[in-house]
Amino acid sequence: MFAKLVFSQLDKLMVIRLIFFLLSMVAGYADISDDKSWHKRVPEKINDLIAIQDRLRNLLPDAQKALVSIEASDGAGSGIIVSEEGLVLTAAHVIGSTGKKMFVRLPDGKRLPAISLGGSEISDAGMLKITKKGKWPFVKMADSGTSKIGDWCFGLGHPGGFDKERGIVVRIGRVIANKDETMQTDSRLLGGDSGGPLFDFDGNLIAIHSRVSQLPDQNFHVPIDCFHANWEFFKNKPVITYEKMQGGGFFGVACEEIEKGLIVREVIPETAAYKAGVQSDDLLLEINNERINSREEFIILVSSLKPGDEVKILLDRNGSELSVKASLGTRPKSEK
């Protein structure tokens, strides 16, 4: 009797737990596919489109405040302020090289002096800094790994340079692809948009406009992840160019960013990687005890060393860690 009572009480407890569990699952599920129109796989009706439009209108004022037009001696582009002291993210091809004096223009037309910092030709990420002291309007950056394929996004820019009569141009679209150093969207671009910001529908900066091809859906952007992975390097070191990388070390793998990390797709015969026994499907974890966050970071780290330098690479092979040593080779001339 006693035993049964205990059991039935336990039973009741279990039922209550189950109900709570189910409720929490329902709530959790609702969270994943909530009712926000821009989280749906597709807008289904006019109301979804209106919700997307209203959201965009609400996010625009703060995003636009931090947009700048960049005026260099040899061309114009766009950029976005990401810190109160006036750090500006843009495209590497807009700044060209490190230490160049240029001007940025705020949306009201005010012209401020700036100096180019670093960046990389691999991803086309670039940075500059407003040199006038002040408290500048800035936007929040998304964390690495935030952007997913299908996310709604909007872009800002000054195509063709600053134009007071026209004002800022806004374009809407969705993330089509996002791999390694490139995000592709159907939020369309034109020259002069280069370096301008792309935002998600939380109002966070997710990418920087880089380049286009002839098709309307082929607009390419530098994911914010590239900046996060190389933040101090871009801020403090000269722009990485293909030309400069020519003299640096060469490891000899083709790799790709996947969810698990940086995976080796191909090992080039007779290179450092080949001699060290690196294999396809190995994950690259660390180089000289430094964590590898992105493909671009890996390329930069390797090419900032010299041919003949020893490197220690930590790999993950079939789930177990493995450390290999390699002596870097010379970058082949055709390599880009």
Add this chain to the structure above:
Amino acid sequence: MKKIFSLLSSIILFWVCADADSNNTSDILSKEYRLNGIYTQNAFGLAKEKALHSTVRLTRNDKLIAMGTIVSPDGLILTKASSCVGAREATLSSGDRFNLRIKKRNEDLDLALYQMISDRKDFQPITWKDDNASIGVSWVLSAFTELNEIRVGITSGKQRKIGREGGVMGVMLGSEGPSGILITEVVPQAAADKAGVRAGDFVQKIDGRSVKKREQVVNIVGKKDPGDVVVIKVLRKEVDKEFKITLGHRSVTFDMFNRNMQMSGPVSKRKDNFPLILQHDLPLPKEAMGGPIFNLEGECVGINIARVDRVTVFTLPAEIIKQKVDSFISNQ
């Protein structure tokens, strides 16, 4: 109980996994989910239907040259005047075809009014957007060229006037000297090139007036419109030569040098000198100009009047067109 519990939880977990999976399987967003994919288009519902039924294709020798906007139940069509020269036939989304008769042209707005020749009184005209309040960043849509799909996008940039562009020859001028002003470069395929002018020629006279300074050339030519003809006298290897140049548009001519334009594809010839425009980014070819553009309510907010580049279309707002149409129709 425990069994049911674990069974239930595993089902739920499976669900969640399946859902996460279906969101993440592909590395690329397939076409139908994109901004101009068919699923997105379908969300525009009645506005989409309105766009398809109130837009016509205008053809010359079966080739699409412009789109048109049905403005009355008896088949009056408004379109872009400079695009539809020689338009012979109009085709509806139903496939019905009608011959056309021109009724009016207005050069200021680059609009033309045509009549579809028919006894029908059941054409589906657009409904003009009523108020002329600025619409801010808003969804807009237009029928695509085959009248079976739409293109969608947003308006952006301020409503504004677009100034007049003078005509240009498409040459770069160099040093001024006793034999004239040196032409250092000729834009390939532009007006001067087509007329036969070459780099190395010295400009001596334009329209019979002697010129000594670069500004004189720029002033004379710039006062004329694209399409006007100038007579230019040059000295080439000690020999006098005369050419008739039909002037081009500044933006079109010098954009040939511009990388943006190579990426843009064909743009409208006339894209300047409008009293007021709205700007948007629908991916439409230049042959789709003259057609109507709608808001989410299915009201016509204007007529697409110029494809400027790969991301820019100018629209004449409804408020500008409405008065013109009323006077067009009452003066018939």
